Amino acid sequence: xxxxxxxxxxxxxxxxxxxxxxxxxxxxxxxxxxxxxxxxxxxxxxxxxxxxxxxxxxxxxxxxxxxxxxxxxxxxxxxxxxxxxxxxxxxxxxxxxxxxxxxxxxxxxxxxxxxxxxxxxxxxxxxxxxxxxxxxxxxxxxxxxxxxxxxxxxxxxxxxxxxxxxxxxxx
Numbered sequence: 001x002x003x004x005x006x007x008x009x010x011x012x013x014x015x016x017x018x019x020x021x022x023x024x025x026x027x028x029x030x031x032x033x034x035x036x037x038x039x040x041x042x043x044x045x046x047x048x049x050x051x052x053x054x055x056x057x058x059x060x061x062x063x064x065x066x067x068x069x070x071x072x073x074x075x076x077x078x079x080x081x082x083x084x085x086x087x088x089x090x091x092x093x094x095x096x097x098x099x100x101x102x103x104x105x106x107x108x109x110x111x112x113x114x115x116x117x118x119x120x121x122x123x124x125x126x127x128x129x130x131x132x133x134x135x136x137x138x139x140x141x142x143x144x145x146x147x148x149x150x151x152x153x154x155x156x157x158x159x160x161x162x163x164x165x166x167x168x169x170x171x
Contacts, residue, residue, distance in 0.1 A: 004114045004121060019113040022046075022073060022147065023165055024130070025106035026085035034108055034165040035086050037075055037147070046073045046109070046149070076144035077137065087143060090132050103129040107149055108167055110158040122158035124167055127151020 009015055027033030038044055048069040056062045080087050093101045107128040114121040129148040136142065156169040 007113045008116060009113060015113045019111070021110050021112065023108040023110065024086050024147075025108070026089065029106065029126075032106065032167070033085070034167075035084065036165075037086070037145075039081065039084075040077065040079045041075045044073055044075050046071050071149040073147045073149070074133075074144065075147070076133070077140070077142035078144050079137070079140045079142050086130075090130065090143065090145070094132060094135070102131060103127070105130050105147075107147060108158065108165070109149075110160070110165065112160075115157060118159045119157045120159070122156050122167055124154040124156065124169070125149040125151055126154070 007015065022037045023034035024037060025032040026035045048071055050069045051067040052064055053067070054062060054064045078087070093099070105128045107125040109123045109125075111121045111123075128150050131146045131148065133144040133146060134142075154169050156167055158165055158167050
C-alpha cells in the first residue's frame with residue numbers, strides 16, 4: 001500500500017476531530033457491521049504508549065530504542081443509548097461474566113482526512129479488547145470504555161455510503 005503524501009484538507013484548514021472515527025464490528029467476521037464509537041464523547045485520542053528503553057553505555061553515550069506501541073483509546077462518558085449494539089453486547093458480557101469475550105473485538109479506524117470518498121485510509125485490528133470502566137453516573141447511565149487495539153493489524157481503505165462502512169484490505 002502506498003504511503004500518504006498529503007491530507008485531503010482545503011488550503012489553510014485544520015482537520016476536524018470527526019475525521020478520525022473508530023468503529024467496532026457488531027456483526028460477524030464474514031458480515032461486519034461497523035458501529036461508530038464516540039457519541040456524546042467530547043474528547044478522545046488514541047494514545048500510542050510506545051515501549052521505550054533508554055540506555056547509557058559505559059562510555060557515557062545515551063541511546064533510546066522505541067518498540068511497537070500498545071494503542072489505547074478511552075471513551076468517556078459513553079452514555080447508554082438506544083441503537084447501540086455494542087453497549088447491549090457489553091451489558092450481556094458483564095451480566096453473564098463472559099470476561100474472555102472482552103478481548104475478542106474487531107476494530108476499525110478510518111482516517112477520513114486521508115484519501116477520497118470511497119477510498120479513505122483505514123486500519124483494522126482483529127483481536128482487540130474493550131474494557132468497560134464502570135456503569136453508573138449522575139444524571140445519565142454511563143458505561144465509559146477503554147479500547148485496547150491489538151491482534152492482527154491490517155491496512156486498507158474504507159468507504160462510507162449512507163452510514164454503511166465497508167473495509168477493503170490492501171493487496
